[in-house]
Amino acid sequence: MPNSNAKLRRSPRGGQEAGRRELVSRSLQSAEHCLEDQDYGTAYAHYLLVLNLAPELKTSVKETFQFTLFKWAEELDSLARIQDLFNCYEQALELYPNDEVICNSMGEHLFRMGFRDEAAGYFHKAVKLNPDFADAKENFYRVANWLVERWHFIMLNDAKRNLTYLKAIENAVRSGCKSVLDIGTGTGILSMFAKKAGASSVYACELSKTMYELACDVVTANNMEREIKLLHLKSLDIEIPKHIPERVSLVVTETVDAGLFGEGIVESLIHAWEHLLLQPKLQAKNQDGSTEDCGRVIPSSATIFGMAVECKEIRRHHRVETQEVAGVLLPNSVQFFSPTYAFAGSEETVEPYTTEKLSRIPGGYKPLTEPFQVMTVDFNNLQELKSLAGRKPWKLSQPVTEGGMLDAVVVWFVLQLDDEHALSTSPSEETCWEQAVYPVQGLSDYSVKAGDTVIMEVCCQDCYLKIQKISFSTSECGMDCSDGDDMLSLGNEAELCNALASLQTTSKQDGEGQVCVLESTEIALLNNAPYHRCFKAAMGKVLSSLNPSKDLQSMDVDGHGSGVNLQEDQNKSSIDVVPDPLYILDVSEGFSILPIIAGKLGPVKAYSSVEKEQHQAVLNIISEANHFPKETLEFWLSHLEDENVVLQRPKSDKLWSIIILDVIETSGLIQQEVMEKAAISRCLLHSGGKIFPQYVLVYGMLVESQSLLLESAVQGTEPTLGFNIAPFINQFKVPVRVYLDLSTLPCVPLSKPAELLRLDLMNPLLNSSSREVKVQICKSGQVTAIPFWYHLHLDEEHSLNTSDEFSHWKQAAVVLDEPIQVQVGDELVLEVQHHKSNISITVKQ
Secondary structure (H helix, E strand, O other): OHHHHHHHHHHHHHHHHHHHHHHHHHHHHHHHHHHHOOOHHHHHHHHHHHHHHOHHHHHHHHHHHHHHHHHHHHHHHHOOOHHHHHHHHHHHHHHOOOOHHHHHHHHHHHHHOOOHHHHHHHHHHHHHHOOOOHHHHHHHHHHHHHHOOOHHHHHHOOHHHHHHHHHHHHHHHHOOOOEEEEEOOOOOHHHHHHHHHOOOEEEEEOOOHHHHHHHHHHHHHOOOOOOEEEEOOOHHHOOOOOOOOOOEOEEEEOOOOOOOOOOOHHHHHHHHHHHOEOOOOOOOOOOOOOOOOOOEEEOOEEEEEEEEEEOHHHHHHHOOOOOEEOOEEOOOOEEEEOHHHHHHHOOOOOOOOEEEOHHHOOOOOEEOOOOEEEEEEEOOOHHHHHHHHHOOOEEEEEEOOOOEEOOEEEEEEEEEOOOOOEEEOOOOOOOOOOEEEEEOOOOOOOEEOOOOEEEEEEEEEOOEEEEEEEEEEOOOOOOEEOOOOOOOOOOOHHHHHHHHHHHHHOEEOOEEOEEEEOOHHHHHHHOOHHHHHHHHHHHHHHHHHHOOOHHHOOOOOOOOOOHHHHHHHHHHHOOOOOOOOEEEEEOOOOOOOHHHHHHOOOOEEEEEOOOOHHHHHHHHHHHHHOOOOHHHEEEHHHHOOOOOOOOOOOOOOOOEEEEEOOOEOOOOOEOOOHHHHHHHHHOOEEEEEEEEOOEEEEEEOOEEOHHHHHHHOOOOOOOOOOOOOHHHHHHHOOOEEEEEOOOOOOOEEOEOOEEEEEEEOOOHHHOOOEEEEEEEEOOOEEEEEEEEEEEEEOOOOOEEEOOOOOOOOOEEEEEEEEEEEEOOOOEEEEEEEEEOOEEEEEEEO
């Protein structure tokens, strides 16, 4: 009986196998029971055991394991057990290393916690594993803008800038600079210029993990991986001989922003001169004229220029220009400022300027002064660099040459690479650069005329060029139109504290003073009069239909009457009957006065979702100034047990009359999960209640725009002077460009605007996740992009256009991978799809 003997000989191993199967079976059953009991942590542990004991089951239990992992991760996240959460994902990825769903979910957790570099790596991997995985693509596109900032594409496409740097580096190497350090290498292009010029030793450092890995790929593709040493380090952390063997003779860098110093060039060059560069030989040269024993920097120096301007677009984003919004009084005791003005009061270091490409700013700008020199800096002079931060603020004054509104001081610079080569970021130049903008705020008067003098204070602190205390004196009597005692003056932190204390203790006619710092988009929204008038009319219409009693006859829909009269009418009618208030919820992001506007429309209880205490205090002051009873306005988040579940009933036995959703981001994209929020909101409305907006129409048109191409992807090897960079950085291109101003976008329209998609928040049956749209060509050319914008319909009579001149929203555009040649009379078919918050538009060939 040989067979039975064989069985007997294998019995120990057979017993182990039977025991393994039994344990796997029991663990699977236990996992299922735990799932039924929603004990996801124990279920996850059982599945880990099963998959480690029986890898052959990976395929069959994959979906259930994923579900368990995601539920357990949500629970760990809510308990702030972050390390345990990441451990679970690492275990899962060991079992399923090529699972795009797990990679994407891991990325989402990392992104929420602020680890954008790491998150992008997982999103990118998920897209590579499955190019059609919509969730991962959308996540990757959103994070790519942070990882590889869009200016990389613009600068690499700037052939003039690249050639100027190349020539300056060639000059330096020819004059004897044979060892080179590239600080903030980005894609590595300046390092490759140095190697091409003949440098014997080239080192490059890059802090961003994504850009460092990108530079490694680029250098390898250009066959220079053995000749250029790349360091994943901040230059301040480079040590000799640990990272580089000896001091170098040339540092090249372009770690400058629109305000010159904002990327830390001064700090990094001070460190380089002290620790990494050969010492400068300012006088002596070798007999042959070379400077091989000297250290030097490219760029060698910079000159900063400024100019005072009038600009309506800058004004509406940094100064609240009205005292009344849709019938709501904004009291003088509240002073609104943008972060560029209030930076000194923040514990964080905030940029004291914003940036604009003035040649493309909507409405243009008007110079009020001649361009003037702000300062110069010599990057080859260590003592000058070290003295910058300690230099006391100095005053500049400039005569006004043309009258207007003093809205900002704009700044640009000329970067002198060497004696022969320079780059200018002037608004009058064709340049890839934007300009730094210092908005003027806090003055009692902004109107200047020819002969007046603009006065400002300049200093260099916290790695930033700061232009502050901007004011003017008049030509008649030399009167100084500055902030004044009652206004906010921000020379330094001590002055800010005194000013804030003064504002908060000085009684004014409308109550105690209150400073309110808003984002520039929030200020633009406050200045958007059509937006507030439209909401007021639409809300009034809904409330009137829900409560058509005499209590609503005093509604202030047309802007007449006052809150006092309304209150008197309500008091009179309350003798007969006290109506139940109608409930209104505003879940707009950021600062919104819509709940207060709603409070003027009758007996309502309006809830604001404003989070910041400062903003809540300001809304309360505005309510009091408009004579609202305290119970009219409440802050919704203070009523919630779980702030993550914002959409719920106002009370257990009540429903909402109006829910205001934030549908469009200021960037021009649809807000994430807006349709899911609309579905929940519909369940929370009583009969006749409405979601605002009720529906959204997406419009778009076909255009030819070279600018959008250059801003979206590197166009081959020509602009990068033959170096192969495009395929690598273009991995991070995104199909949609955001924060566009269509009114000034350099483009040629090739079609009329067309309705692309309808998103109905009240009636989901009218929605379609995709549709085909035929678009007629009205001008011959090359279709390179499809800009799109929105009409938000609060109802059939009241709508908002996100592309109009008052809009606080920007627009977006889909940029095609390949241009399409078209002729007048052609018809293109667009396939439009909406997935979560992402709109994709493709041309059917």
